[in-house]
Amino acid sequence: MIDSYASSDDAAVAIAGARAGADVVRAMYGQRLNRIDKGSGDFATAADVEAERTILxxxxxxxxxxxxxGEEGGQQGAPDGVRQWLVDPLCGTLNYAVGNMLVAVNVALRDGAAAVADPFSREVFFTDGETAWVRHDGAxxxxxxxxxxxxxVDVNLDxxxxxxxxxxAVELLARPEFVERFRPRVVSTTLALAWVAAGKRAAYVTDGSGLSRSVHFAAGxxxxxxxxCVITGIDGAPIGEAxxxxxxxxxxxxxxxxxxMMRS
Known part of the structure; x- marks a missing residue:
């Protein structure tokens, strides 16, 4: 259900999709779920697949x-179309599979609205592309x-x-000037980015390439x-497809x- 916004609002679609996916993730939490091997040590569960089906x-x-x-279903529709939604139905599958609640559900319109839902706190962090808010049930x-x-500071070590x-990234944590100024955390889900936007984290650092077009990172x-927030690549350059x-x-x-610290 699309709430609080006109049905023409992309932010409402992102929120509704993220919430629907989060409902699935929360409902299936703690069940014995078969792992679907994706190669190179990566896997999905039935919760990933069902949450994506619901979001779509x-x-x-x-x-x-x-x-x-979609993270699980791949491309549907023209990949070079003007409007494309990027969906990660369960960011943090390994956490989820071992009973850790540090997971997120990501829905983003490329270069537009986006939402990140925390299934267990029931917070939804969202943007219309210009301003960002957090919504909690009843507030x-x-x-x-x-x-x-x-x-x-969250540092992704995956x-x-x-x-x-x-x-x-791991070498950053060993630098004396890092520990003098910051305290490291390792969350490894999109919640880390949402928490920087919300003031719960001072920063987030990760390696990778093409992250602005990734289903894992686009919403965050x-x-x-x-x-x-201040956003660049690890080289200080603007982020982009490359x-x-x-x-x-x-x-x-x-x-x-x-x-x-990284340059030195």
Whole structure:
């Protein structure tokens, strides 16, 4: 169900899709789920597949002519179309499979609205492409306000590492100036990006390539951009289809400190 917004609003579609997926993820949590091998140690579960099916149902009902790229189902519709939705139905499958609740559901319209749902806190972080909010059941929407105050920095240590040996995220954690200023965390789901936008984290760092068009990262990047975070690649360049990694910080000072540590 699309709530609070006119049915023509893409943000409403993103919210409805993310919430529907989160309902599935929450309902299937704790069940014994078979693993669907995807190669290279990656896998999906029945919860991933069912959540994606449910999200796609929401998108198709509201936007039948739009293309969709799903983590599990792949490309549906023209990949070079003007409107394409990027869907990661269960970001953090390994966490979920072992009973860890640090997972997220991501729905993003390329270069537009996006939503990241936390199935267990029932928070939905969302943007219309210009401003970012968080919604919790029974509470008014609140603007997302980045802040470096927590000093907590999430660093993604999951492979692949396309920029090694020049950049290794794990080496950042060993730098004396890092531990003097920050405290490391390793979440490895899109929640880490949503938390930077919400002021729950000071920054997030990951290796990778093409992240702005990735089903795993597009929604979180959209949130952070709309919230006013500082966003670059690990080389300080703007992110894009050929970008190198990702550094998202609450403010210029935090971003500058992290970049100086990585460059040295």
């Amino acid at each position: 149902g929401v998108i198709r009902a509201a936007r039948p002519d739009d293309a969709v790229l 008014d929407d609140a603007l997302l306000t980045p802040s470096p105050a927590t000093r907590l 492979p692949p590492f396309p920029n090694a040996p020049g950049f290794r 990047i959209a949130l952070c951009r709309a919230a006013g 970008g190198r990694g990702l550094v998202v910080a609450a403010d210029d000072e935090t971003h500058g400190l992290l970049m100086s």
